[in-house]
Amino acid sequence: MSSLNAKNKDAFHELASEKSGSKGPKARLRNCARPMAPGTAVGGCAFDGAKVALQPITDVAHLIHAPLACEGNSWDNRGAASSGPTLWRTSFTTDLTEIDIVMGHSERKLFKAIREIKDGYAPAAIFVYSTCVTAMIGDDIDVVCKRATDEFALPVVPVNAPGFVGSKNLGNKLAGEALLKHVIGTVEPDEPGLCDINILGEFNLSGEFWQVKPLLDKLGVRVRACIPGDARYLQVASAHRSRAAMTVCSTAFVALARKMQERWDIPFFEGSFYGISGTSEALRRIADLLVKKGADPSLLHRTEILVAEEEEKVWKRLEAYRPRLEGKRVLLNTGGVKSWSVVHALMEIGMEIVGTSVKKSTLEDRERVKQTLKEENLVFESMSPRELFSLLLERKADIMLSGGRTQYIALKAKLPWLDINQERHHAYAGYEGMVQLARQIDLAIHNPMWPQVREPAPWEQALVV
Amino acid sequence: MARVVSQTKSAAVNPLKSSQPLGAAFAFLGVDGAIPLLHGSQGCTSFALALLVRHFNEAIPLQTTAMNEAAIIVGGADRLEEAILSLKARTRPRLIGICTTASVEARDEDVAGDVENIKRKRAIELVGTEVVLANTPDFDGAIEEGWSKAVTAVIEALARPDKQYRNPRKIAILPGWNLTVADIEHLRETAVSFGLDPVILPDVSGALDGSIPEDWMPTTYGGTKLEEIRDLGATMQCIAIGEHMRRPAEALQRLTGVPYVLFRSLTGLENVDRFIRLLAAVSCKQTPLNVRRNRMQLQDAMLDGHFHMAGKKIAIASEPDQLFQFSDFFTAMGAEIAAAVTTTGTSKALEMVPAKTVKVGDLSDLESLAATADLIVTHSHGREAARRLGVPLMRVGFPMFDRFGSQHKLTILYRGTRDVIFDFANIIQANHPPNPWPT
Numbered sequence: 056m057s058s059l060n061a062k063n064k065d066a067f068h069e070l071a072s073e074k075s076g077s078k079g080p081k082a083r084l085r086n087c088a089r090p091m092a093p094g095t096a097v098g099g100c101a102f103d104g105a106k107v108a109l110q111p112i113t114d115v116a117h118l119i120h121a122p123l124a125c126e127g128n129s130w131d132n133r134g135a136a137s138s139g140p141t142l143w144r145t146s147f148t149t150d151l152t153e154i155d156i157v158m159g160h161s162e163r164k165l166f167k168a169i170r171e172i173k174d175g176y177a178p179a180a181i182f183v184y185s186t187c188v189t190a191m192i193g194d195d196i197d198v199v200c201k202r203a204t205d206e207f208a209l210p211v212v213p214v215n216a217p218g219f220v221g222s223k224n225l226g227n228k229l230a231g232e233a234l235l236k237h238v239i240g241t242v243e244p245d246e247p248g249l250c251d252i253n254i255l256g257e258f259n260l261s262g263e264f265w266q267v268k269p270l271l272d273k274l275g276v277r278v279r280a281c282i283p284g285d286a287r288y289l290q291v292a293s294a295h296r297s298r299a300a301m302t303v304c305s306t307a308f309v310a311l312a313r314k315m316q317e318r319w320d321i322p323f324f325e326g327s328f329y330g331i332s333g334t335s336e337a338l339r340r341i342a343d344l345l346v347k348k349g350a351d352p353s354l355l356h357r358t359e360i361l362v363a364e365e366e367e368k369v370w371k372r373l374e375a376y377r378p379r380l381e382g383k384r385v386l387l388n389t390g391g392v393k394s395w396s397v398v399h400a401l402m403e404i405g406m407e408i409v410g411t412s413v414k415k416s417t418l419e420d421r422e423r424v425k426q427t428l429k430e431e432n433l434v435f436e437s438m439s440p441r442e443l444f445s446l447l448l449e450r451k452a453d454i455m456l457s458g459g460r461t462q463y464i465a466l467k468a469k470l471p472w473l474d475i476n477q478e479r480h481h482a483y484a485g486y487e488g489m490v491q492l493a494r495q496i497d498l499a500i501h502n503p504m505w506p507q508v509r510e511p512a513p514w515e516q517a518l519v520v
Numbered sequence: 521m522a523r524v525v526s527q528t529k530s531a532a533v534n535p536l537k538s539s540q541p542l543g544a545a546f547a548f549l550g551v552d553g554a555i556p557l558l559h560g561s562q563g564c565t566s567f568a569l570a571l572l573v574r575h576f577n578e579a580i581p582l583q584t585t586a587m588n589e590a591a592i593i594v595g596g597a598d599r600l601e602e603a604i605l606s607l608k609a610r611t612r613p614r615l616i617g618i619c620t621t622a623s624v625e626a627r628d629e630d631v632a633g634d635v636e637n638i639k640r641k642r643a644i645e646l647v648g649t650e651v652v653l654a655n656t657p658d659f660d661g662a663i664e665e666g667w668s669k670a671v672t673a674v675i676e677a678l679a680r681p682d683k684q685y686r687n688p689r690k691i692a693i694l695p696g697w698n699l700t701v702a703d704i705e706h707l708r709e710t711a712v713s714f715g716l717d718p719v720i721l722p723d724v725s726g727a728l729d730g731s732i733p734e735d736w737m738p739t740t741y742g743g744t745k746l747e748e749i750r751d752l753g754a755t756m757q758c759i760a761i762g763e764h765m766r767r768p769a770e771a772l773q774r775l776t777g778v779p780y781v782l783f784r785s786l787t788g789l790e791n792v793d794r795f796i797r798l799l800a801a802v803s804c805k806q807t808p809l810n811v812r813r814n815r816m817q818l819q820d821a822m823l824d825g826h827f828h829m830a831g832k833k834i835a836i837a838s839e840p841d842q843l844f845q846f847s848d849f850f851t852a853m854g855a856e857i858a859a860a861v862t863t864t865g866t867s868k869a870l871e872m873v874p875a876k877t878v879k880v881g882d883l884s885d886l887e888s889l890a891a892t893a894d895l896i897v898t899h900s901h902g903r904e905a906a907r908r909l910g911v912p913l914m915r916v917g918f919p920m921f922d923r924f925g926s927q928h929k930l931t932i933l934y935r936g937t938r939d940v941i942f943d944f945a946n947i948i949q950a951n952h953p954p955n956p957w958p959t
């Protein structure tokens with residue numbers, strides 16, 4: 056366990072967001088190692104974070120080395136879309152029993168499980184995830200994976216992120232470390248091009264990235280690897296030959312981006328595909344980085360033309376929603392990159408932001424929120440459900456945007472709510488996504504059901520028939 | 521008599537099981553003013569929480585001791601104490617139901633000792649809050665056993681021996697986890713219609729039936745009240761439903777002397793008849809008119825539905841008692857159990873399943889056995905296997921996250937059996953139209 060310990064410490068200090076590295080240990084800790092308080096903690100563990108960050112790699116078998124709960128309670132709960140292989144949707148776990156643990160059979164069982172999966176499912180690779188119990192009893196998944204790799208001539212990748220080492224966010228980062236150590240750079244691509252990019256931290260939930268990819272296609276920019284959304288193992292393994300990179304969910308993979316820059320000279324930027332100006336800005340920066348790295352300078356010009364065309368089109372389509380949404384009050388309870396990018400997007404169509412949380416956001420994200428909102432007290436950290444409930448009522452929100460975990464806080468207050476986290480059913484990325492977001496907010500706020508559901512019961516009304 | 525075949529694979533593929541602590545937490549959700557507290561890493565709770573929320577479409581109060589690396593090394597007693605005190609201070613629960621997880625159990629921690637220590641040391645701070653422990657490692661059992669252990673723990677902690685006075689109208693009902701909110705409400709109404717006053721433990725109606733409280737509630741609202749649990753000794757008769765409820769029923773009998781009757785299933789005409797006879801005997805009342813009408817409706821549904829069910833091959837995967845409940849019902853309607861898969865192999869209910877073998881396994885086992893079946897019966901995770909095989913799926917059990925209203929489906933007594941027949945026959949009809957002309 057001591058080596059694991061050292062590695063996680065390294066992750067806390069080394070894997071913090073790019074710029075916060077210069078801000079001293081305290082700031083870095085605030086960024087990444089927020090304490091998990093017993094009895095008040097919410098959110099997933101490091102294992103959760105690692106699995107979430109890698110699972111959308113679609114042709115890989117993801118094998119969870121654990122007693123049942125780690126996988127049994129969590130599989131089949133994310134809507135990342137695949138354009139091809141569906142292997143990632145099949146759930147694999149060693150399902151350790153008491154006998155396995157007591158008798159010390161677990162490493163052997165893991166090896167046999169790897170063999171069964173190789174024989175039965177022909178995966179491009181197998182990712183093996185350690186968890187609390189298997190890390191605690193001292194299973195060395197690195198050694199088992201190494202042996203399996205040699206014996207089966209198949210990449211078997213250890214992902215060391217047991218739940219107890221920290222939060223989901225730390226798990227995201229440890230997943231990046233696993234890719235860096237065992238996957239990226241292990242395969243040379245056939246035809247590297249001058250306009251190849253990596254997108255990091257894009258999950259392609261509800262096929263969201265497919266709304267952005269056509270834009271890049273139009274510019275002749277090739278996404279060599281979108282990690283992890285709709286990725287194939289070989290794309291990830293050859294990602295080191297891309298010319299530039301963009302991190303979308305910056306807390307998840309920014310350290311991976313930084314290390315890829317150090318190791319393979321791949322410049323990157325943190326951007327977002329949420330909102331109109333966010334999407335335009337991202338396209339411009341991609342073009343800019345590629346040109347700096349030797350792509351044809353006409354790319355810049357072509358990007359400007361595309362942006363102008365697309366923006367004009369989308370604004371025209373949004374005009375229909377503006378009168379219906381202008382001045383409506385939004386409370387956002389999300390985190391990470393969405394805390395500012397969605398805020399920005401909603402303000403663009405005239406909505407009023409009455410609060411946004413910044414949990415899981417990097418220091419840069421926080422700065423961006425503050426700059427966008429220009430008012431400190433609209434920004435809050437993680438909140439208890441009761442506080443959130445009161446805030447919704449106090450600030451007279453017309454709608455709350457959040458993840459499924461907090462949806463009932465709004466719904467039980469009989470207030471409109473829209474899911475913008477992983478379980479959402481609509482894609483909100485790119486120009487197209489902005490129209491979809493406006494449409495869904497409109498549908499939520501103006502649903503004719505609201506006045507009915509708020510009507511007092513017959514027995515609470517005066518007796519008029 | 522089914523032969524139970526145990527698992528031989530090393531990799532479980534597409535798990536059928538949800539974990540034992542989830543089952544225990546689920547049971548604690550049926551006690552009024554309670555918060556289940558999972559003693560383990562954050563993920564244990566967050567996964568269970570997400571799954572419960574997706575199933576019920578409700579806010580679920582669930583907390584974690586958030587075991588970190590230090591706690592994994594030195595033990596989790598301090599984190600447990602901190603969690604209990606923090607929960608008490610913030611949410612004033614009437615009961616904190618601790619469910620252990622694999623992390624603390626694999627360390628072989630004396631959690632029971634820790635809980636006793638905390639209760640003694642913090643007696644003043646904890647006035648008005650009961651703290652109950654269920655030992656529920658993830659590497660053992662599944663929902664059913666977790667549920668059973670939590671109910672047993674609540675009874676052992678709270679029920680008082682009370683031999684002086686038995687209220688002739690009061691009965692205790694201990695439902696298994698596989699009864700829906702609608703089932704429990706129907707049970708209560710049926711008992712009440714016999715003039716009885718039932719105490720149902722756990723009672724997941726209330727917080728999990730979609731009611732809307734005035735203010736934000738950090739604990740459960742609804743469910744069995746603590747006073748009712750303390751007074752269980754004053755009931756005349758205990759009725760346990762499902763083999764896994766034998767343990768809590770025995771605990772109650774041991775502590776209070778209240779005798780119990782066990783029903784393995786309350787689905788299917790014969791099982792319900794036996795139950796109604798018992799209610800009539802305990803209450804010394806004639807069977808009320810509405811129950812009589814319900815029975816006639818069921819008879820009619822059996823007559824109408826049996827054409828579509830006879831000879832059909834069913835592949836079913838579920839927790840042991842639910843597996844028995846449905847396979848017993850299907851075969852009673854003339855269908856045949858072509859494949860039966862379950863989560864854990866120790867339940868006595870498995871031997872009674874009307875199939876040649878019951879496989880302890882996962883959904884990939886079910887998939888490999890179900891290719892020639894007419895119907896697959898399991899929870900929502902089975903949808904992809906059903907699609908791959910082109911066999912229709914009837915969803916039962918937990919989790920059910922791709923259909924609305926699972927909690928409001930009746931599956932027991934005359935009315936519930938009638939509804940299940942309709943469900944079953946409609947799915948079969950939709951996939952094997954009986955009419956030679958297009959409909």
